[in-house]
Amino acid sequence: MLRIYNTLTQEKDVFKPIKPRTVGMYVCGPTVYNYIHIGNARSIVAFDTIRRYFEYCGYQVNYISNFTDVDDKLINEAKAENTTVNELADKYIEAYKEDVTALNVEPATMNPRATDNIDGIIDFVKSLIDQGYAYEVDGDVYYRARKYDDYGHLAHQSIDDLESGASQHVSDDELAKKEDPIDFVLWKAAKPGEISWQSPWGEGRPGWHIECSVMSTKYLGDTIDIHGGGEDLKFPHHENERAQSEAKTGHKFVNYWMHNGFVTVGDDNEKMSKSLGNFVTVHDIVKEVDPQVVRFLMSTTQYRRPIQYNQANLKAAENNLNKLKNAFNNLNYRLSDAGDVDDIKLEQEIRQIQADFQDAMDDDFNAQNGIDAVYELAKIGNLYAERPEVGTGTIKLIIDKLVKMSSVFGVILKEETLDDSEVEGLIEERNQARKNKNFARSDEIRDQLKELGIILEDTAQGTRFRRE
Template sequence: MLKVYNTLSRQKEEFHPLNPGVVNMYVCGPTVYNYIHIGNARSAIAFDTIRRYLEFSGYQVKYVSNFTDVDDKMIKAAHEQGITVPQLADKYIDAFMEDTEAVNIEPATKHPRATENIPDIIQFVSDLIDKGYAYESQGDVYYRARKFKHYGELSDQSIDDLEVGASQHVDESEFDKKEDPIDFALWKAAKPGEISWDSPWGKGRPGWHIECSVMSTKYLGDTFDIHGGGQDLAFPHHENEIAQSEARTGKKFARYWMHNGFVTVGDENEKMSKSLGNFVTVHDIVKTLDPQILRFLMATTQYRRPIQYSQKNITDATNNLNRIQTSFENITYRQKNAQIGADDDIDEKIDQLVDEYKTAMDDDFNAQNAIAVVYELIKLSNVYDQQTSVKTGTIKKIIDTMKDLMSVFGIKLVVNELNDEKVKSLIQQRNQARKDHDFELSDKIRDDLKEQGIIIEDTPQGTRFRRE
């Protein structure tokens, strides 16, 4: 039975979707004013892995993730680059799709944009005003947070604490507009020259929080199964989403709230920031690092745990992924001289490992325990690979199981077929040198190939090679 840690209840709960066999899932996407950084990537990879495991478990998943394509940061960035806000959004949405494809994140079922849903947003805000949960003030519209009796429950904060915090951080220009410091903006009046839309309250644009309430309920219904995002979104973003949505519909908004952990950078575990000079984008990372390694590092850490993006952890991820890939290639190679049939005892051990993998992932998607099971499968494969006699059915079962389990982590296992005739010719020369006991020549060929990134492996079934 799958159990999920629900941020709202602060405990693990058995997962039962609203509609059996179907999971409706909303994950907050990026504000598209720059390339996504590794913190954005961590969230996208974490929830893509969760989605993949739900599909692996037989669920049909409807996955919605938005683009915030208008806000203060976008207006500022567009002005600095001398382009319009829509042009800026198009540029970085294209970059997002390119970067997420590189780390093998499946596209969402729906990727709505805030600006595509302006009429729905205006209607949503109007409904909240009609219900007495919102009010217009000098062209802005604010939500009466204190009126919603559950405000603060998701982030486990009291109204009094929130009031103190809000009083310290409310912009001076808003003091005269707000009834209460903890009230938040649903609609913002446009300044001269800013992108805007007509509304009953004058020209303006949506507040940040309202767009996710509108798009999630529009595409998934008033109540849906999972709402996800980074820990930093629990307050105020997700807290405000709950208040807006449940005030309008009178129904429970999301049934399970899931939040992924933070990413720190470097050996000092520093929080990523531009001021510290450690701001790392996926766009830059994949220029020098195999995207599969970044994916492996992120996907094989339990989603609620923090990740340290350091050279040591990158090296460890590289070595572990190479170990899996090498084992996969070796067992695939053994198909050439395998006998028809299956080894039942090995097949039974494989089934046991799959059950252990599911047990790990069913415990709030514990990817670290699940990848440990994959390592046990690799050990089993390596031992079986060295046997004199192997069976086609068992080899196929090992290969298929490796592919299935690793696909949940977003890792594609493929055999790198090398059709380099020159390399093959050198290997034949080396094999002949070994037969002639010319070990000096044999070692030289091996070393020369290694310098070219070709690794020679002498197995009981013959010599094979792969690229580093």
């Protein structure tokens, strides 16, 4: 029985989809004014892993993740780069797609753009005004937060405490326009020269929060199963989405609110963010580090826990990922001489490991315990592959479970092959290692090639190789 920690209830609630065997997920996407950093990628990978587990369990997932392609950050960056907002957004949307593909993130069912939904946003705002939940002042439209009785419940703060915090972050001009400091903007009047659209309130553009309400309800309905995002989106973004959506539709907006932990850096475990200037972009890091290692580090940490991004943790992730790849290669290697000697008792143990994996993941997607089950399966696979005689059925069962369980974490296990030039290059590296008396590296290369079915023969005329 799958249980999900629901930010709204602060409990692990039993998951009951609106439609049988179908999941509607909306995950807040990036504001496309720059490359995504590792902190952004944490949310992307976390919810991709959750999606993959649903699919592993046989659910059909309708996964929507938006692009915020108009706001102050885009306007300012477009000016700095002497380009248009649309051109800037196009540039970084393409970069985003390249980066998440490198991290083996499944494509979303749809990536709607805010600028493609302006008519829907205007209609949504009109409805809130007609119902008395919003008001217009000098071309700006604000939402009356106090009119929504449950405001603050998602953030688990009183509205008075939220008002105190809001009043400290609002300019005097904006404060003078608002009926209440806690009210938030739905539509912004355009400044001279800014990108804008015609509306009943004059030229302007949408506020950030309204975009996600419109796109999520448009593609998933008035009530959706899961809404996800980073922990920092709980307030004000998700709180405001919830308030305006439920006011407009009269229905519960989201059944399960999910928020992932931060990526931290440095000795002080400081949150990684663009505003703090301590970020590393995925675009840069994948040039230096295998993107699958970065993915593995993030996907094998339970989504609500923070991740410390450092070289030691990357190295540990690389070592653990290689263990799975080596086990897969060892098992595939033994398929060539496997016979009809299947181990029924071992196969029962394998199915129990699969059950342990599912129990772990059913507990709010506990990735750490889930990957431990995969490691245990890899260990058993390695030991079985060393037996003098192995059974084809047992080998194939271990491979099948190893591939399927690993795929939940975005791990790609496939038979590795090297062309002759790559083999020759490794032989040359091995020869140099032997000259330097680096016998550990020499043996490592020999073992690596053996796992790929390549046998080295050291002769008086040099090292030769043959394929098994």
